[in-house]
């Protein structure tokens with residue numbers, strides 16, 4: 357995809373790929389072709405009625421009068437049935453394909469590596485699933501309907517016209533190259549405009565999301581004007597592109613119409629010049645009714661290019677996301693329950709290439725050991741914890757669990773070993789119960805859930821919520837206080853009962869009393885588990901078996917609280933500052 361011009365370099369692969377989705381539902385296409393064939397067959401019949409009407413006019417028998425009186429309603433009825441069968445099948449097909457693609461893309465999104473989301477705004481992905489997917493059905497179904505319906509109509513009418521007067525009819529073919537030029541040019545322009553519209557739509561949903569999620573900073577820093585302007589610009593651009601799209605389409609359609617009319621004019625001219633006298637009124641009327649009927653479907657067929665381009669651009673956007681490689685999950689060493697030996701071996705890792713955050717980090721954590729990570733903000737503590745469940749993969753060196761590199765294990769097995777309370781608590785817009793017993797924990801019994809809540813010092817406040825375990829907590833737990841949200845996250849980790857526990861500032865939002873109580877539960881739970889504790893408050897880490905002091909991605913020192921104090925190094929200094937604060 358060429359980002360600058362918005363021109364897909366080659367639309368054929370996209371086209372073929374989209375067709376593969378269609379192939380699966382060949383029967384729907386067949387049904388649609390059947391319906392539209394019925395519809396199309398009625399067109400030459402309509403032209404032919406002119407002949408019958410003229411005949412009746414010259415020689416009105418009761419039978420013929422009855423025939424031409426009943427013909428319109430009969431033709432309309434048959435045409436209506438054909439049209440319904442044709443359109444219904446195509447709509448069904450279009451919706452099926454988009455339904456399938458949407459689900460495929462969403463499932464894929466669930467398995468994308470975290471770095472993809474760092475470079476793609478959520479709004480952009482949302483708009484792919486909503487807007488771009490919609491473009492495929494809307495434009496795609498229209499296109500299929502037109503191609504089948506109008507294609508058949510044109511084919512049958514042409515056959516009929518050729519039958520009546522093939523020489524004149526052939527003149528109509530001479531306009532084809534001119535139509536081709538117009539269609540080709542407008543198609544290219546359409547792709548460009550459609551690409552821009554997509555980008556705009558992505559930004560629209562992104563800006564709306566950001567303005568709503570961030571409404572407090574928006575309000576407190578009076579950012580409304582800035583947000584309004586940002587949104588205004590992108591929605592204005594969307595509007596302009598839409599209008600341009602219509603303008604391009606209308607100009608193209610008018611040009612095509614003119615070209616066809618010129619062809620028809622030529623035919624009329626030649627008709628009178630060359631063969632005027634020896635043709636009956638019936639043939640004359642029939643031929644020109646046919647010529648009249650064929651213009652609209654030809655015009656529609658040329659419009660179809662526009663729709664195809666739109667659908668293709670939508671499909672290209674979905675395929676692009678679908679082709680983004682998912683997380684590497686090639687490990688085959690299955691793991692039921694790890695012992696919990698961890699080792700970092702010369703680990704180098706950076707979020708952006710050339711900017712390492714961890715610069716050759718080595719340390720070991722024995723099974724069951726509690727290790728605390730301390731260090732300045734930005735030292736790389738959270739980064740370390742996010743490497744363990746392989747949210748990111750190391751650039752060099754390796755991380756071993758029970759003696760084997762993390763990538764040896766299937767992701768699911770690896771992640772099942774880890775309970776994590778992350779620095780940024782994320783909760784779902786659901787009930788307390790469903791937030792605690794989430795994912796694989798779904799269906800956990802209430803007694804266990806309540807015990808986890810009790811251990812996390814959360815049961816007391818959960819009981820007071822209207823509905824208790826079934827109380828909804830709002831989007832990302834907005835109906836709860838910061839400390840309450842944190843305690844739910846802790847309960848969730850407790851319930852998981854995994855051999856490795858990672859606590860990243862897990863109690864930072866709690867008052868000293870709750871923190872103290874949780875500490876006790878934590879100590880119970882840490883027992884027999886490998887635990888990584890990250891905390892700024894040194895009081896929470898003094899009891900760790902070992903403390904690792906980090907500074908800008910390197911290990912400064914490690915040892916127990918007492919040893920490190922005795923060493924009088926970085927930790928001792930940190931500790932003194934911390935101590936003086938309290």
Ligand SMILES: Nc1ncnc2c1ncn2[C@@H]1O[C@H](COP(=O)(O)OP(=O)(O)OP(=O)(O)O)[C@@H](O)[C@H]1O
Pocket residue numbers: 474707708713731732733734735736737738739740779
């Ligand atoms: N998603 C990210 N993309 C790019 N850089 C990042 C990302 N997350 C963290 N970093 C960078 O990596 C470095 C380490 O960040 P990390 O979150 O690991 O620090 P930390 O030790 O947990 O700090 P804190 O105590 O403030 O939580 C920082 O310099 C930060 O700028």
Ligand SMILES: [Mg+2]
Pocket residue numbers: 737738739779860
């Ligand atoms: Mg952190």
